[in-house]
Amino acid sequence: MKKNKHNTEFYLRLYKQMTKIRVFEDNANQLYLDAKMPGLTHMYSGEEAVAVGICEALRISDKITSTHRGHGHCMAKGANFNQMFCELLGKVEGYCRGKGGSMHIADQANGNLGANAIVGGSMGIATGSALRAKLQKSDDVTVCFFGDGATAQGLMYEVMNMAALWQLPIIYACENNGYSEYTTTEEIAAGSILERARAFGIEAFNVDGQDVIAVNKLASDLVEKARKGKGPFFIELMTYRYHGHHVGDINRTYYRSKKEELDWKNNRDPIQILGSFLESEGIASDAELMEIHSTISREAKDAVDYALNAAYPDTSEVDLHVFQEV
Amino acid sequence: MPEITLSQAVNQAIAEEMRRDSNVFLIGEDVAEAGTPFKVTSGLVEEFSTERVIDTPISEPGFMGLAVGAAMTGSRPIVDLMFGDFLFLVMDQLCNQAAKIHYMSGGKLNVPLVLRTNLGATRRSAAQHSQSLHALVAHVPGLKVAMPSSAYEAKGLLKTAIRDNNPVVIFEDKLMYQDKAFVPDEEYLLPFGEAAILKEGRDVTLIGTSSMRQVCERAAILLDKDGINAEVIDPRTIVPLDENTILNSVKKTSRAVVVDEGHQNFGTTAEIASRISEKAFYYLDAPVIRMGAMDVPIPFSPVLEDLTVPTAERVAENARKIVSGELVHAL
Ligand SMILES: Cc1ncc(C[n+]2csc(CCOP(=O)(O)OP(=O)(O)O)c2C)c(N)n1
Numbered sequence: 001m002k003k004n005k006h007n008t009e010f011y012l013r014l015y016k017q018m019t020k021i022r023v024f025e026d027n028a029n030q031l032y033l034d035a036k037m038p039g040l041t042h043m044y045s046g047e048e049a050v051a052v053g054i055c056e057a058l059r060i061s062d063k064i065t066s067t068h069r070g071h072g073h074c075m076a077k078g079a080n081f082n083q084m085f086c087e088l089l090g091k092v093e094g095y096c097r098g099k100g101g102s103m104h105i106a107d108q109a110n111g112n113l114g115a116n117a118i119v120g121g122s123m124g125i126a127t128g129s130a131l132r133a134k135l136q137k138s139d140d141v142t143v144c145f146f147g148d149g150a151t152a153q154g155l156m157y158e159v160m161n162m163a164a165l166w167q168l169p170i171i172y173a174c175e176n177n178g179y180s181e182y183t184t185t186e187e188i189a190a191g192s193i194l195e196r197a198r199a200f201g202i203e204a205f206n207v208d209g210q211d212v213i214a215v216n217k218l219a220s221d222l223v224e225k226a227r228k229g230k231g232p233f234f235i236e237l238m239t240y241r242y243h244g245h246h247v248g249d250i251n252r253t254y255y256r257s258k259k260e261e262l263d264w265k266n267n268r269d270p271i272q273i274l275g276s277f278l279e280s281e282g283i284a285s286d287a288e289l290m291e292i293h294s295t296i297s298r299e300a301k302d303a304v305d306y307a308l309n310a311a312y313p314d315t316s317e318v319d320l321h322v323f324q325e326v
Numbered sequence: 327m328p329e330i331t332l333s334q335a336v337n338q339a340i341a342e343e344m345r346r347d348s349n350v351f352l353i354g355e356d357v358a359e360a361g362t363p364f365k366v367t368s369g370l371v372e373e374f375s376t377e378r379v380i381d382t383p384i385s386e387p388g389f390m391g392l393a394v395g396a397a398m399t400g401s402r403p404i405v406d407l408m409f410g411d412f413l414f415l416v417m418d419q420l421c422n423q424a425a426k427i428h429y430m431s432g433g434k435l436n437v438p439l440v441l442r443t444n445l446g447a448t449r450r451s452a453a454q455h456s457q458s459l460h461a462l463v464a465h466v467p468g469l470k471v472a473m474p475s476s477a478y479e480a481k482g483l484l485k486t487a488i489r490d491n492n493p494v495v496i497f498e499d500k501l502m503y504q505d506k507a508f509v510p511d512e513e514y515l516l517p518f519g520e521a522a523i524l525k526e527g528r529d530v531t532l533i534g535t536s537s538m539r540q541v542c543e544r545a546a547i548l549l550d551k552d553g554i555n556a557e558v559i560d561p562r563t564i565v566p567l568d569e570n571t572i573l574n575s576v577k578k579t580s581r582a583v584v585v586d587e588g589h590q591n592f593g594t595t596a597e598i599a600s601r602i603s604e605k606a607f608y609y610l611d612a613p614v615i616r617m618g619a620m621d622v623p624i625p626f627s628p629v630l631e632d633l634t635v636p637t638a639e640r641v642a643e644n645a646r647k648i649v650s651g652e653l654v655h656a657l
Contacts, residue, residue: 038450038626038627038628039449039450039451039452039626040450040451090450090626090627090628090629090630091627092627096626098625098626098627098629098630099452099453099623099625099626099627099630100452100453100626101450101452101626101627103451103452103454103455104452104453104454104626116454117451117452117453117454117455118411118412118415118454119384120384121454149383149384150384152383152384152385152388153384153385154385154387154388180383180384181355181356181360181363182356182359182360183355183356183360183381187381188381188382188383188384189383254359254360255359255360312627312628312629313627313629313630315629315630315633317630318620318622318625318630318633318634319620319621319622322621322622322623
């Protein structure tokens, strides 16, 4: 690997972005455990390289759609801690004024068209956004994030067909973390997920979703092609979620072993993998990486305190935004 | 009589019917080892094996369609739809197919299936996991709709649903799964189209579906303190609807408040209120009051979400207004 200034800065940025997501999730989980967060939430921890590797290949006007496990996508596409935590706590300064919560964070200013609590529910939206880009003759690209479980939704095949017919600038990014809820992917997916995309004539790739540099390299390549009208593309990213399906899914040995979890955490952690690379290349020392972590942790703690003390929406907001004023 | 949770009641009903009739099977997402996210079907796979307790991919229209076809050819499927909100995904198979097949075939084909799903807000689950969509399916001829209000109703109505030769949609309140009620030791079924009078009264009729029954019961206690004697009725099924019990009550009390967790506009409350107005018009001393969920997508923030559903206090307040004559025109 060649060391130049640009790469050095870029790699450190990848590291920081992934750390931000991990730290965000650790704090969100703690808010849940302390009974300070209403409802449930789905942790992205373990999958950071997917969102960061892909979103770092995008520019702000490119669009993404996200999922119920969406905090990572939001952060990677530029969201800030304060508004994120405020939304998780139902506060008016949150991204959706407290109306959406964890599963519905949308951040239009950064090109994030929103998380979705309907599995596969964003596939039409993402493909429509790509259609819009094509109609406008803009070279913006849309990335549709979804889990392996969502590949069971029929909608996916309807929109992939149209995307392929019309060469839409979209990348379907399947985050294969091995499970949909409490069921393994083998039990819910027949044949090969990649071949399904290929059946539509869509070029499809498999990549190690724990290797942020590999993800970013592939994504950058495909994004550039999609900008030139060579889309759509499909990527299957092999990854793992560290926590339960949601924060309340604590006793999970009946569907996956502690050993398996530890193996991923100890040997295939995306942040550790990049960290070791940075150290071995002399880009950053262990101490410097620790410093990054503690700086981000302090920022997150401040944001949590901010959100805990922030105001709830005024009750008059309950029927605001059902329709937009014309 | 043992006291069991609503979740156990549903589990027992399914197990009993599966033991009785080998044509019955259960199908849905994470219904087997996981026993659904609400742990309602836990243990069934151990007894009936994965052949009759079938985990599916996340393909709601797909397994709904499979159930329709299996039902048309002799099975009696129980479809588990994890959240009522996912009804929007299965609407074609349910409403264009299952609901109409018996009629369209001139009575030749039938679709004996049960779609079990849930309703209910205030679980802080936001707009796509909090809806109460029973009015939507009640609108479609050919579908029966049951709304159990406690473990007792949940068991008796579900067993009836499984034996019915038509498609039945049954809505459990997801916040009530751990609520307990007394259930007989011996087998029992609750007939469709028979409302329950939970408390007799002479001043006002409170009609509450599903968990709104408890809201009405609590409202009746509040009203008692003001010397207002409320009658409380749970329709149990909205298709078929036991009009007689409701009309007879209103003829006695001359006033009614209809409470339901679906959206108020074009909803279950509207249907029941208009039947009362049409068929008991000359007995009424006040407009019939509808109280449904506020007509907004259910918001996440607790301070907003709590405003969207009827509460005992608000039901009592409206009842007081129509009893005192303070309210002459509808709200
Ligand atoms: C249409 C629909 N069906 C079911 C669910 C319930 N549900 C939420 S997440 C989930 C599993 C999704 O698995 P996957 O797509 O692999 O994403 P992951 O949770 O693994 O990130 C299910 C079944 C839902 N939200 N929407």
